[in-house]
Amino acid sequence: MNSERREMVDGAAAIARGALDVGCNFFAGYPITPASGILTHMLRELPKIGGTGIQGEDEISSIGHCIGAATAGATAFTASSGPGLSLYSENIGLAIMMEVPLVITISQRLGPSTGAATAAAQGDIQFMRWCNSGGYPVIVLSPTNIPESYHLTKRAFKLAKRFRNPVFIATDKETVMTTESVAVSEMTETPDWPEVPDEPVGELLDPYRVNGKIHHYTGSSHTEEGHITKDPSIIADLNERLRQKIESRVDELSLIKSDLEDGAETLILSYGISARSMEAAVNQLRAKGEKVSALTVYSLWPIPEKKILEYLKDVKRIIIPEMNHGQYRQEIERLTNGTIELVGVNRVDTFLITPEEIVEAYHG
Amino acid sequence: MAEMGLDTYIAEENLPYEFCPGCSHGKVLGAVSDSLKQQGLDPTEVVIVTDIGCVGLSDKYFVTHAFHGLHGRAITYASGIKMQNPDLKVVVLIGDGGCGIGGHHLLNAARSNTDVTVLVFNNFNFGMTGGQHSATTPLDSITPTTSFGSTDAPMDIAGTAKVNGGGFVARATAFDKNLPEMINKAMNHDGFALIDIWELCTAYYVVRNDFGRKEMMNYMDSMNMESGLLQETDRSSFQTNYKNVQEQASKQKPMGGLILETKFSSNLDKPIRIVLAGAAGQKVVSAGNLLASAATLSGLWTSRRADFPITIQTGFSVAEVVISPEPVLYSGVIKPDVAALVAPEGRDKIARLTKAMDKTGLIYFSEGLGNVDSKAKQLPLLFPESAQKEVRKNISALTAGYLTQELRLFPFEALQEAVRLIQKPKIAEINLGVLAHFKS
Numbered sequence: 001m002n003s004e005r006r007e008m009v010d011g012a013a014a015i016a017r018g019a020l021d022v023g024c025n026f027f028a029g030y031p032i033t034p035a036s037g038i039l040t041h042m043l044r045e046l047p048k049i050g051g052t053g054i055q056g057e058d059e060i061s062s063i064g065h066c067i068g069a070a071t072a073g074a075t076a077f078t079a080s081s082g083p084g085l086s087l088y089s090e091n092i093g094l095a096i097m098m099e100v101p102l103v104i105t106i107s108q109r110l111g112p113s114t115g116a117a118t119a120a121a122q123g124d125i126q127f128m129r130w131c132n133s134g135g136y137p138v139i140v141l142s143p144t145n146i147p148e149s150y151h152l153t154k155r156a157f158k159l160a161k162r163f164r165n166p167v168f169i170a171t172d173k174e175t176v177m178t179t180e181s182v183a184v185s186e187m188t189e190t191p192d193w194p195e196v197p198d199e200p201v202g203e204l205l206d207p208y209r210v211n212g213k214i215h216h217y218t219g220s221s222h223t224e225e226g227h228i229t230k231d232p233s234i235i236a237d238l239n240e241r242l243r244q245k246i247e248s249r250v251d252e253l254s255l256i257k258s259d260l261e262d263g264a265e266t267l268i269l270s271y272g273i274s275a276r277s278m279e280a281a282v283n284q285l286r287a288k289g290e291k292v293s294a295l296t297v298y299s300l301w302p303i304p305e306k307k308i309l310e311y312l313k314d315v316k317r318i319i320i321p322e323m324n325h326g327q328y329r330q331e332i333e334r335l336t337n338g339t340i341e342l343v344g345v346n347r348v349d350t351f352l353i354t355p356e357e358i359v360e361a362y363h364g
Numbered sequence: 365m366a367e368m369g370l371d372t373y374i375a376e377e378n379l380p381y382e383f384c385p386g387c388s389h390g391k392v393l394g395a396v397s398d399s400l401k402q403q404g405l406d407p408t409e410v411v412i413v414t415d416i417g418c419v420g421l422s423d424k425y426f427v428t429h430a431f432h433g434l435h436g437r438a439i440t441y442a443s444g445i446k447m448q449n450p451d452l453k454v455v456v457l458i459g460d461g462g463c464g465i466g467g468h469h470l471l472n473a474a475r476s477n478t479d480v481t482v483l484v485f486n487n488f489n490f491g492m493t494g495g496q497h498s499a500t501t502p503l504d505s506i507t508p509t510t511s512f513g514s515t516d517a518p519m520d521i522a523g524t525a526k527v528n529g530g531g532f533v534a535r536a537t538a539f540d541k542n543l544p545e546m547i548n549k550a551m552n553h554d555g556f557a558l559i560d561i562w563e564l565c566t567a568y569y570v571v572r573n574d575f576g577r578k579e580m581m582n583y584m585d586s587m588n589m590e591s592g593l594l595q596e597t598d599r600s601s602f603q604t605n606y607k608n609v610q611e612q613a614s615k616q617k618p619m620g621g622l623i624l625e626t627k628f629s630s631n632l633d634k635p636i637r638i639v640l641a642g643a644a645g646q647k648v649v650s651a652g653n654l655l656a657s658a659a660t661l662s663g664l665w666t667s668r669r670a671d672f673p674i675t676i677q678t679g680f681s682v683a684e685v686v687i688s689p690e691p692v693l694y695s696g697v698i699k700p701d702v703a704a705l706v707a708p709e710g711r712d713k714i715a716r717l718t719k720a721m722d723k724t725g726l727i728y729f730s731e732g733l734g735n736v737d738s739k740a741k742q743l744p745l746l747f748p749e750s751a752q753k754e755v756r757k758n759i760s761a762l763t764a765g766y767l768t769q770e771l772r773l774f775p776f777e778a779l780q781e782a783v784r785l786i787q788k789p790k791i792a793e794i795n796l797g798v799l800a801h802f803k804s
Contacts, residue, residue, distance in 0.1 A: 004626060005623055005624070005625055005626075006623070006624050006625075006626070006660050006665075007621045007622060007623050007624070008621075008622045008624060008653075008656065008657060008660060008666075008786075009621055009622070013619070013621070016619070017619065017621075020618075026444075026447070026448060028444070033674075041619060044613075044619070045618060045619055047606070047609045047610040047612075047613035047614070048610075048613040048614055048616055048617075048618055049614075049618070050610055050614070052447045052448065052606065054447070054606075056440070056472075057468055057469065057472035058468065060437060060440065060469075061437070061440040061443075061468075061469050061472065064433070064434075064437045064440025064441050064443075064444060064469075065440055065441075065443055065444035065447065066444060067433070067441060067444065068413075068431065068433075068440065068441035068442060068443065068444025068445040068447075068448070069444040069445065069447055069448035070444075070448075071431060071441075071445060072411075072444070072445045072448035072449040072452065073448060073449065074444075074448040090434055091434060091437070094433055094434055117674075118671070174669075174695065174696075177669070177670075178667050178668065178669045178695055179653070179656070179667070179668045179669075180665075180666065180667045180668070180692060180695070181624070181656070181659075181660040181664075181665050181666045181667075182691075184623060187621075207448075207449070208408070208411055208429045208445070208449065208452060209408060210406060210408050210409040210451060210452070212408050213408075214407065214408060214427065214428065214429055215429050215430075216423060216424070216429070216430040216431075216432075217430070217431045217432070218423060218430075218431075218432040219432060219433055219434060220432060226430070227378075227423075227424045228421075228424065228432075276693040276694060276695075277693065277694050279693050280693040280694045283693075351696060351698055352694065352695070352696035354694060354696065354698065355693070355694050
């Protein structure tokens with residue numbers, strides 16, 4: 001008998017606790033299934049510790065409050081689903097341009113528009129990356145289970161502070177709304193991940209202060225003083241810096257769990273909720289004596305290209321289960337450039353991908 | 365405070381203003397500076413939040429903090445800044461265009477009475493993009509987008525703020541001598557303050573519509589939109605209200621988790637997927653929680669999903685519980701091992717699942733719900749004779765008890781312990797009574 005202590009918890013509570021434990025003191029959001037649990041927790045908990053948690057009149061005002069509060073020194077957080085991300089998108093560009101730290105959870109649900117509000121999906125993986133005009137980089141982390149939801153949320157806040165940029169937690173209805181038993185130790189012990197350095201990658205901008213330095217924040221192309229400029233070289237430097245501050249640090253941002261087997265010619269690569277079905281499939285295959293490797297990608301963006309390629313050295317085939325039409329597969333296709341056979345396992349019918357489907361894909 | 369004040373709050377090194385000749389924007393910026401001077405404010409305690417349009421060029425003319433965001437959203441940023449740091453004086457400079465595209469934010473800021481001051485540079489058209497019609501363009505006006513005259517009723521910005529509860533609402537013109545004093549009053553009002561300042565766009569609106577200062581004043585009269593203070597209330601501001609929320613909340617304990625210690629044991633050697641299918645009000649999800657918690661108390665691993673319509677107290681209610689000797693990786697249920705049907709709504713909802721079950725599966729059904737289309741073995745839920753009077757009100761707890769007794773996944777005591785640990789005392793008392801029927 002295992003006498004471990006276990007906790008009954010869902011992803012919404014894990015994400016809210018992660019945010020609170022890492023010092024989040026400001027949340028604004030708008031109700032939407034399947035992210036409302038996070039809103040409810042944050043609005044109930046933040047005033048208890050002197051923080052601010054409010055429901056905006058829509059997603060636009062919610063993220064607007066977050067960005068305003070962040071310039072005034074808040075550790076800000078919001079949460080929504082794909083339809084909310086549509087409304088967030090103009091302000092995500094603003095947060096990138098103003099370089100304010102901001103954490104955004106997207107609890108994915110199925111389909112375009114209202115879609116299937118109560119079905120899990122992974123269809124916003126490209127949307128999160130490319131939702132800002134100009135196509136500037138963001139950081140996207142994706143947990144596969146409840147303890148990882150807690151720990152990656154904490155990590156997201158540290159990254160947002162270090163990079164002064166929007167950082168996404170890409171999760172889904174299943175992870176956020178399913179209650180599971182988890183080992184208490186998995187919630188309390190930090191996984192063996194590299195530490196996020198404390199120092200910011202650029203100049204630290206203090207919040208507005210009385211009797212302090214004056215700060216100008218602007219969404220326009222600007223000088224270092226925060227004044228609008230049309231000078232092409234200043235504009236080029238600013239835009240290049242916004243790109244490079246993240247893309248030149250891909251190695252630092254790369255977070256992957258590898259489960260490699262010597263001699264395996266097939267590797268399964270997945271992320272988020274589908275990575276759990278992958279793990280179950282790998283267990284089934286190995287129990288039957290098959291040789292198979294697995295990669296779980298936690299840092300979806302920027303794509304941990306170098307690390308992924310290292311793991312692909314002797315691989316002849318990659319199976320990629322994901323609950324969309326192949327959004328991450330197209331990135332792996334770009335990386336491998338036709339040298340490795342790629343097999344997608346995709347599902348957009350409200351059901352999770354089953355381990356058996358992945359086993360079936362393995363046997364071709 | 366006066367000793368901190370400056371002679372001007374305009375960044376003179378950035379002058380002259382780049383506004384068009386005759387534009388009133390510079391006049392209003394001067395009035396803002398004069399007001400800050402009269403108030404003797406430290407420039408580091410003031411944040412000027414500018415919207416988009418010609419007024420959005422204003423941030424660089426101030427020696428205070430500044431925030432220049434997106435079109436129509438200025439009030440949302442200002443409100444966020446003030447929520448985070450109530451010691452700052454936050455002033456929004458926005459045009460009639462911003463009040464149109466951001467009208468939703470304007471009326472909701474008035475409703476919440478958030479303590480920011482909104483100065484509307486209302487010149488009846490989109491000056492920056494070529495004079496297109498805006499939300500306040502007067503009827504019959506000629507603009508590039510209303511070649512034959514505008515047909516929409518103009519928005520009354522001050523009126524909108526007023527009827528939505530804005531604490532301080534005034535209408536003025538850029539030519540008013542007392543504008544700095546009016547701005548003082550607005551900034552010192554504890555709550556949402558808005559001044560709808562009418563002015564002239566000499567580049568576009570004025571020339572296309574023969575609309576000078578005199579015509580503007582006549583228009584004001586003809587619309588019965590009088591100038592001056594329109595509303596001043598002592599309704600408490602969002603910031604005051606939220607301080608009360610924080611004070612009350614600070615007395616409550618932070619959120620905790622439901623920790624369960626393993627107290628029982630189980631011989632289960634493979635995962636089992638159970639679906640409870642009933643109707644709203646039958647406490648089906650609660651029964652699913654009991655099974656999952658009892659399994660957890662017995663050293664097993666669980667996941668529990670709930671499915672119900674968006675509307676509550678009507679339609680189906682389904683709980684899917686996976687119980688496993690190993691941590692649950694795949695939490696989905698497409699082919700249950702066990703289904704329990706306690707209402708027709710649930711039976712119909714999971715028809716696809718029961719149909720997928722093979723002959724190793726077990727379907728338990730309450731009275732009248734058997735004979736579904738499935739290869740699974742179908743058995744009636746045979747509650748103890750003494751429990752018949754509980755069936756109507758507590759069928760889900762009875763079903764949890766029955767499944768625990770029949771499936772032997774974990775000891776019956778684990779289910780009772782789960783009731784004691786996870787349910788509110790009143791409910792626990794009822795359910796322990798229900799489960800007592802199985803004791804004999």
